[in-house]
Amino acid sequence: MVKKVVIIGGGDAAFQLVEFGFTRIEGADKDIKITIIKKEKRGWVSVCGLPFVLQGLYRGIDDVEVKEVQSYIDRGIDVRTETTVESIDIENKSIKIVNGEELRYDYLVIATGGIPTIPPIKGAELGGVYALRNEDDAEKIMDAMSKAKNGVVIGAGIIGLQVAVAFQRAGIKTMVTKTRPVLLRSLLDPDMASIVQQRLEKMGVKFALGRKINAIKGSGVVKSVTIDGEEIPADIVEISTGVKPDVDLARKAGIVTGEKGGIVTDRFMHVNKGGRYINNIYALGDCVEVIDAMTYRPSLSQLASTILVQGKVISDNISGISSSSEPCLSPIITLIEDLQIGSVGVTSERASKYGIKIIVGKASKFTRARFTPGKKPITVKLIFDAYSERLIGGQIISEETVAERINELSLSIRKNELIKELCKRERCYDPSLTMVEDVIVTAAEDALSARH
Amino acid sequence: MVKKVVIIGGGDAAFQLVEFGFTRIEGADKDIKITIIKKEKRGWVSVCGLPFVLQGLYRGIDDVEVKEVQSYIDRGIDVRTETTVESIDIENKSIKIVNGEELRYDYLVIATGGIPTIPPIKGAELGGVYALRNEDDAEKIMDAMSKAKNGVVIGAGIIGLQVAVAFQRAGIKTMVTKTRPVLLRSLLDPDMASIVQQRLEKMGVKFALGRKINAIKGSGVVKSVTIDGEEIPADIVEISTGVKPDVDLARKAGIVTGEKGGIVTDRFMHVNKGGRYINNIYALGDCVEVIDAMTYRPSLSQLASTILVQGKVISDNISGISSSSEPCLSPIITLIEDLQIGSVGVTSERASKYGIKIIVGKASKFTRARFTPGKKPITVKLIFDAYSERLIGGQIISEETVAERINELSLSIRKNELIKELCKRERCYDPSLTMVEDVIVTAAEDALSARH
Numbered sequence: 001m002v003k004k005v006v007i008i009g010g011g012d013a014a015f016q017l018v019e020f021g022f023t024r025i026e027g028a029d030k031d032i033k034i035t036i037i038k039k040e041k042r043g044w045v046s047v048c049g050l051p052f053v054l055q056g057l058y059r060g061i062d063d064v065e066v067k068e069v070q071s072y073i074d075r076g077i078d079v080r081t082e083t084t085v086e087s088i089d090i091e092n093k094s095i096k097i098v099n100g101e102e103l104r105y106d107y108l109v110i111a112t113g114g115i116p117t118i119p120p121i122k123g124a125e126l127g128g129v130y131a132l133r134n135e136d137d138a139e140k141i142m143d144a145m146s147k148a149k150n151g152v153v154i155g156a157g158i159i160g161l162q163v164a165v166a167f168q169r170a171g172i173k174t175m176v177t178k179t180r181p182v183l184l185r186s187l188l189d190p191d192m193a194s195i196v197q198q199r200l201e202k203m204g205v206k207f208a209l210g211r212k213i214n215a216i217k218g219s220g221v222v223k224s225v226t227i228d229g230e231e232i233p234a235d236i237v238e239i240s241t242g243v244k245p246d247v248d249l250a251r252k253a254g255i256v257t258g259e260k261g262g263i264v265t266d267r268f269m270h271v272n273k274g275g276r277y278i279n280n281i282y283a284l285g286d287c288v289e290v291i292d293a294m295t296y297r298p299s300l301s302q303l304a305s306t307i308l309v310q311g312k313v314i315s316d317n318i319s320g321i322s323s324s325s326e327p328c329l330s331p332i333i334t335l336i337e338d339l340q341i342g343s344v345g346v347t348s349e350r351a352s353k354y355g356i357k358i359i360v361g362k363a364s365k366f367t368r369a370r371f372t373p374g375k376k377p378i379t380v381k382l383i384f385d386a387y388s389e390r391l392i393g394g395q396i397i398s399e400e401t402v403a404e405r406i407n408e409l410s411l412s413i414r415k416n417e418l419i420k421e422l423c424k425r426e427r428c429y430d431p432s433l434t435m436v437e438d439v440i441v442t443a444a445e446d447a448l449s450a451r452h
Numbered sequence: 453m454v455k456k457v458v459i460i461g462g463g464d465a466a467f468q469l470v471e472f473g474f475t476r477i478e479g480a481d482k483d484i485k486i487t488i489i490k491k492e493k494r495g496w497v498s499v500c501g502l503p504f505v506l507q508g509l510y511r512g513i514d515d516v517e518v519k520e521v522q523s524y525i526d527r528g529i530d531v532r533t534e535t536t537v538e539s540i541d542i543e544n545k546s547i548k549i550v551n552g553e554e555l556r557y558d559y560l561v562i563a564t565g566g567i568p569t570i571p572p573i574k575g576a577e578l579g580g581v582y583a584l585r586n587e588d589d590a591e592k593i594m595d596a597m598s599k600a601k602n603g604v605v606i607g608a609g610i611i612g613l614q615v616a617v618a619f620q621r622a623g624i625k626t627m628v629t630k631t632r633p634v635l636l637r638s639l640l641d642p643d644m645a646s647i648v649q650q651r652l653e654k655m656g657v658k659f660a661l662g663r664k665i666n667a668i669k670g671s672g673v674v675k676s677v678t679i680d681g682e683e684i685p686a687d688i689v690e691i692s693t694g695v696k697p698d699v700d701l702a703r704k705a706g707i708v709t710g711e712k713g714g715i716v717t718d719r720f721m722h723v724n725k726g727g728r729y730i731n732n733i734y735a736l737g738d739c740v741e742v743i744d745a746m747t748y749r750p751s752l753s754q755l756a757s758t759i760l761v762q763g764k765v766i767s768d769n770i771s772g773i774s775s776s777s778e779p780c781l782s783p784i785i786t787l788i789e790d791l792q793i794g795s796v797g798v799t800s801e802r803a804s805k806y807g808i809k810i811i812v813g814k815a816s817k818f819t820r821a822r823f824t825p826g827k828k829p830i831t832v833k834l835i836f837d838a839y840s841e842r843l844i845g846g847q848i849i850s851e852e853t854v855a856e857r858i859n860e861l862s863l864s865i866r867k868n869e870l871i872k873e874l875c876k877r878e879r880c881y882d883p884s885l886t887m888v889e890d891v892i893v894t895a896a897e898d899a900l901s902a903r904h
C-alpha cells in the first residue's frame with residue numbers, strides 16, 4: 001500500500017528530504033506519495049544563496065531557485081504553494097489547511113523552519129528596515145538597495161556581514177553594529193574574527209561593536225539609527241540577529257519543544273508528545289533542536305548541511321531502513337568578501353562556558369609552496385581538550401581550501417584524533433597545490449609544544 | 453654532551469629532517485651538531501618543483517631553491533656540498549669521504565634518495581635524452597627545450613606527464629609512450645586516467661600507450677624514437693620510468709635491503725644489519741622501504757610527504773622522544789595541465805592483485821552549487837572493502853579542492869570509516885564554495901546502493 005507523506009514547509013528541509021533522501025531510495029517513488037505544503041510561491045529556493053544574489057554573484061533570484069514547482073508536479077509530488085496549515089490533528093493523522101480541506105497522512109514531516117528574531121528596538125517596524133530570511137525579503141532589499149546611500153546592519157553574524165558586503169559593493173556606505181563587542185562570535189575566537197573585521201574595514205565597512213542600539217528613527221521610512229546616542233544616517237537597515245524555530249503549529253498540536261525553543265526529537269527524528277515519541281511524525285531543519293556533539297546539550301544547528309543528514313535519516317526510516325542521527329558537530333563555512341571562513345566544534349569561549357580546559361595551536365602560513373605564484377595566506381586555530389588531547393574545535397580563514405579543510409577537521413573530531421596523530425598524519429604534497437608541512441600540521445605542532 | 457648527527461644525502465629528506473624535525477624540538481639546536489654531506493652544489497632544492505620550472509610556473513631553478521647553503525651554515529649546520537661519501541664504518545661509528553677525511557658520528561642518517569631506472573632501450577645514452585631527477589637535469593632539459601621541435605616522453609607517470617605538459621607548452625610537439633596501456637597506473641583506474649588523457653590530448657599531446665619502444669635513434673644526438681616499428685621524430689627525449697632506491701653505500705656497509713630494493717627499517721626508522729636493528733643509524737626517504745597500510749607488505753613511498761613524517765620520527769628518537777612510524781597510506785596529489793589529480797589507498801587493480809573484493813562508488817558533480825559561477829567539474833571514485841564496508845581507496849580529479857579532499861579521504865581510511873558513515877557525515881555548506889550534497893557523499897551513496 002502506498003504511504004502518504006505530508007511535509008509542512010517548503011524550504012530547504014522539505015526539498016532536501018525529497019532530493020537527497022527519498023530520491024536515492026530504490027522504489028521510493030512507487031511506495032510513497034508526497035505532498036509539500038508551503039506558504040511561499042516558488043519551488044526549491046536556496047536560501048543560503050540569497051546574500052550572494054544581493055552581492056550580484058548571481059543574476060537574480062531565479063538563479064537560486066534550484067527547481068521549479070512544476071518539475072515536482074511532473075514527478076508526481078503534490079507541491080501546494082501559497083498555502084498555510086492551520087492545525088495538526090495527531091489523533092486522526094490529518095492536518096487542516098487554512099480556509100480549506102483536511103488532509104490525511106500516514107507520515108507527517110514538520111519542516112516549518114525559523115523566523116527572524118527581531119530585537120525590541122524602537123522603529124524596527126519602519127519602512128526600509130528588513131530582515132533577510134526568504135526570497136521575498138531578498139526582492140524587497142534589492143529594490144531598496146538600488147536607491148539607498150547609507151546602510152546600517154544590526155547584527156554581526158554570517159548573514160549580517162554578507163549583507164554588509166552587498167551594501168558596500170553596491171556603493172552604500174555601511175555600518176555594522178552589535179551590542180556584543182565581537183563579530184561572528186558563534187564561529188570564531190576574537191583573534192580570528194579580527195582578520196575578518198580588518199578585511200571588511202579595508203573595503204570601507206564601518207563597525208560599531210559593543211555599542212547600544214538606542215533606536216531606529218524616521219517617519220514612515222527609516223532616516224537614521226541611534227547608536228550610543230550618536231545618530232548614524234541610514235536609508236536602509238537590515239536586522240540579522242538570529243533565527244528562532246517556528247514551532248507555533250507544532251506546539252498547538254501538543255508537540256514538545258525544548259530549552260532552545262526547538263522541537264525535541266529522538267535520534268530517528270520522531271517528535272514527542274506527552275513523553276512519547278510518535279512513530280509517524282518527524283521534524284527536521286531550523287525548527288528542531290539537535291544534540292551538540294561536543295557538549296551533549298540541546299542546541300540549534302540551523303544549517304542546510306544539517307538538514308541533509310536529517311533528511312536521510314527521515315527518508316530511511318519512513319522507507320523501512322532503520323537509521324538514526326548522531327549528535328551534531330555543525331561544521332560551518334561561509335564566504336565574506338573574498339575570505340572563506342570555516343569553523344567546527346567549540347570555540348575558546350564555548351569551551352570555557354562548559355568548563356573544558358583546552359590546549360590551543362595556531363599557525364599562519366600559505367596554502368601552497370612559498371615559491372608558487374597564486375598562493376594564499378591561511379590561518380588555522382585548533383582547540384584540543386587538555387585532558388584527552390583530542391581535537392574539539394577548529395577555525396580557518398583563507399581565500400581557498402577552507403571548506404574542505406573544515407570537513408577534514410570535522411572527521412578528526414568525530415574520530416577522536418589526537419594532537420600527536422595530527423602532527424604525524426600523512427598528507428599529500430605538490431608544491432603547486434600544497435605546502436610540504438601543511439598549516440594544519442604546523443598548528444598541531446604548536447599545540448604539541450604548548451602541551452609540554 | 454652534544455650529539456653529532458651526520459646525514460648522508462642533501463635532498464628533501466635531509467633538509468626536511470632538519471626543518472620539520474629537529475627545528476621544532478626545544479633545545480635541539482644546542483643538543484645536536486648536524487653535518488649534511490651532499491653531492492650537488494645547491495642547498496635545499498624542491499625536486500617536486502622542477503617539473504613546474506620546466507613549465508614556466510616559476511622564474512627558474514633559483515625559485516625552487518627553498519634555502520641556500522649559507523643559511524644553514526649561519527645556523528651552525530655543517531653542509532658540505534659536492535662531496536661524496538665513500539663508505540660507512542658501523543663498528544667505528546664513522547664515515548669516509550672520497551679523497552678525504554673520516555667523520556665520526558653519534559647518529560647517522562642515510563638519506564641517499566633514489567636514482568632513475570632507465571629501461572634497457574638502445575640509444576638511451578644519446579645526447580638529447582634526459583631523465584629529470586635533480587636540478588642539474590632540469591637545467592640541461594630547459595636548455596634543450598629551447599631548441600627542440602619534437603619531443604618524446606617515455607613513461608606515463610606523474611613526472612612524465614608533467615614534462616609532456618612542459619614540452620607541449622613550449623611549442624614542442626610531444627608524444628607520450630609506454631609499454632603498458634594506461635597512464636598514471638599506480639594512482640588511477642583506467643576510467644579515471646582517461647579523463648587525464650583526454651585533457652592532455654586536447655592540448656595537443658599524442659599518446660602511444662601499450663606499444664613497444666624499439667629504440668632511440670640518432671648519431672651522437674637523438675633524431676627519433678622507434679615505437680612498434682614506427683619512427684617518431686624527436687630532438688628531445690625524456691625518460692621517466694621510475695626511481696629505484698640508491699642503496700649502494702648502505703649495502704656495502706652490510707645494511708639490509710628488502711624485496712622492493714630499499715633499505716629495511718623498523719618503525720623507529722632504524723636500519724638493520726645482520727638481523728639486528730641499529731640504534732644509532734636511521735634511514736628515510738626514497739632509499740627506504742615502507743610498510744603499505746592497506747596490504748601490510750613492503751612498498752616504496754617515494755614522496756616528499758612521506759619524508760615529512762619519517763623525519764619527525766627520526767628527529768624525535770634522536771632527541772630522546774620515543775616516536776614510531778605507521779604503515780604508509782601515501783596519499784598523492786599532482787597537477788597535470790590544469791587538472792588536480794589525487795589518489796590514496798588501493799586502486800581497483802591493486803585490490804584485485806591482493807585478492808580484496810571491493811564495492812565501488814563513483815560520482816561526477818561540481819565543486820560548488822550548480823548556480824554558482826566558477827564551479828568546476830569534479831569526479832570522485834571511492835573503493836570500499838566489500839566485507840568490512842570500510843573505505844580503502846579514493847581517486848579524485850578536478851581543477852580545485854582535490855588535495856584537501858584526498859587528505860580527508862586519507863583520514864577516512866586511517867580511521868576505518870564505513871560507507872554508511874560517509875553518506876551521513878556532516879559537511880559544511882555554502883553555495884559559493886560547496887554543493888549541498890558533496891560529490892564524495894554522492895559517490896558513497898552510489899557505493900551504498902551498489903551494496904544492496
